[in-house]
Structure formats: C-alpha cells, structure tokens
C-alpha cells in the first residue's frame with residue numbers, strides 16, 4: 001500500500017490540490033518545490049484545509065544532492081512528479097531553459113528513485129502532446145506531436161519514463177495527460193496564482209471580474225466551431241487532483257506504463273465559458289474579439305473512457321462549479337497568495 005508520497009512541484013496549482021487530496025486520504029506527503037512559480041504560504045494553507053501536517057522542502061528537483069537527501073530522509077513509496085516550467089509562450093522564447101529544467105528534473109528524479117528502490121511514478125503530462133488533433137475526442141492512441149518546446153518537454157519526459165519503465169524491474173508509471181485544469185478548492189484557500197498578466201483563459205476572466213483588467217480578449221472568432229471561438233475540455237482542478245489518487249492506487253497494484261487522459265469529454269467554447277462565468281458569479285465580463293493567438297488550435301477535448309475503465313475515475317464537477325470556485329478564490333485572495 002502507498003503510505004508516503006513524494007510530490008515534486010507540490011506548491012503549484014495542481015500540486016497543491018493534489019497534496020490536499022492525498023492528506024485527506026491519510027497518505028503522508030513529502031512536498032518539494034523550488035517556489036519559482038509558487039509561494040511558501042501554500043504549504044500552511046494545505047495544512048489548514050486538511051488539519052494535517054506535511055513535510056515541505058524548498059529545492060529544485062534538478063539538484064541531485066538535495067533530492068537524494070530527501071530519499072535518504074523518508075521511506076518513499078511513490079512519486080507524483082509535477083515540477084516543471086509550464087508557460088507555452090515563454091518556452092518558445094527560452095527553449096533551452098525549458099529543456100534543461102523539465103528534462104533534467106525528470107532524469108534526476110528517476111535516478112534518485114532507482115538508487116532508493118522506488119519504482120512507482122505518476123507523471124504530470126498534458127494533452128499538448130496530441131499537437132493538432134486529427135480527430136476529436138482524442139483518445140490515448142491518437143498521434144502525438146508537439147507545437148512548442150514546453151509540449152516537447154512533456155512528450156520527451158513521457159518517453160524517458162516509458163524507457164525507464166522497460167529497463168526497471170517491477171516499475172509502474174502512469175502518464176496523466178491533462179486537458180484544461182481550472183477552478184479552485186471550495187475553501188477558497190488554494191487556487192491558481194499566475195505571475196503577472198495571466199496567459200490562460202480562466203485566470204484572465206477572474207481578473208476582469210475583479211476589475212484588474214478591463215476586458216477579455218477573445219483570440220479568434222473564425223474557428224470551425226459552433227460560435228467560431230476555440231473549444232477546450234475544462235476540468236475542475238479538484239477532479240484532476242482526485243485522478244492522481246486513482247492513478248496511485250493503480251500503480252500500486254499493476255506494473256508497466258500507461259498514458260491516461262484526464263478530461264471531462266465535453267468541449268466548451270471561449271464564449272460558453274464567459275457565459276457560464278457570468279451566470280455562476282453574477283458579474284458581467286466584457287470582451288472584445290482579437291485575432292487568433294499563434295499556436296492555438298480550434299478544438300480539443302478528451303475521450304475520458306480509459307481513465308474510467310483503468311482507474312475508475314471520472315470528472316464530477318461541471319463548468320458552473322469550475323467558474324464559481326475560481327471566482328470564490330479570486331474574491332478571497334485579490335492578490336493571490338500575495339507573499
């Protein structure tokens with residue numbers, strides 16, 4: 001049974017929600033994070049939500065000496081690997097920074113795991129590995145190809161883990177391909193806290209709702225979709241976090257490597273999200289149509305069948321819950337974590 005889990009990048013958006021779910025399932029959590037895109041106060045908030053302790057260590061997963069010390073200190077049963085840079089646009093400007101950090105961290109982690117006989121890993125991958133999909137919904141057998149360095153780091157990390165799994169006796173891995181995680185914990189204590197002006201749709205809408213930004217720029221209304229705006233599979237971050245627990249149960253009982261989509265199977269357009277947000281929060285979201293954003297695709301949504309069949313997981317929260325919880329987080333934390 002998995003009793004103690006090392007969570008890399010555990011102070012981040014998805015990592016913090018996953019730490020909460022782990023602790024609430026009575027799993028001990030060792031969280032490591034270099035706080036390059038997250039805040040120390042997240043750790044206290046996780047503790048106040050759950051009423052449980054977790055061990056936190058500030059370190060970069062690429063630092064083999066420091067990471068090795070963590071494996072020396074604790075009896076780790078499995079790892080959930082979130083740590084990594086994640087801004088698509090920045091990855092195009094600074095590809096080497098992305099390859100160096102995101103690939104080195106995966107390799108260093110697997111080396112430390114091997115040294116300490118830890119052979120179970122859940123990896124935070126992304127639907128970005130499907131590139132421009134030929135058909136939707138996308139299932140796990142769809143072609144993979146990426147359109148930016150961030151995506152390639154996910155693609156290559158997946159390959160590294162697959163190869164490690166073949167070479168390591170009794171190894172088991174799940175590569176979770178997330179669609180578009182949004183929303184926040186219902187407590188309003190943890191949520192998404194982007195640096196500067198948000199790139200992603202929901203954090204941007206939240207800042208328009210808060211009056212920090214004047215209007216939403218809708219990138220393109222001439223896509224081949226019902227209303228012309230881009231369609232995505234938005235998934236509540238709490239549902240996503242729960243998917244990691246199901247993945248842990250699976251790798252505890254099974255060997256080998258599997259990739260699994262985490263999505264709802266439903267696609268919503270940008271304007272659907274704007275409407276849902278307005279309804280859920282009772283706030284008008286002004287928007288203007290802008291040209292398409294470079295690199296965006298028209299439509300992306302998951303075939304989530306494998307997650308249900310293999311892991312017994314499916315998303316339970318709807319778009320209204322996602323918008324309402326994101327708004328609640330924004331209202332309770334106008335400046336994010338602010339420290």
Ligand code: UFG
Pocket residue numbers: 086088126127128178179180199200201202204216217218219220229230231232270293296300
């Ligand atoms: N959008 C706008 N205005 C904005 C921001 C976004 O109209 O200010 C639109 C986009 O054009 C797209 C949709 O909203 O149609 C969603 O955009 P996001 O930036 O929120 O999300 P993406 O689908 O572009 O990317 C997300 C993650 C990536 C991940 C990818 C996986 O940010 O890390 O999903 O499919 F790789």
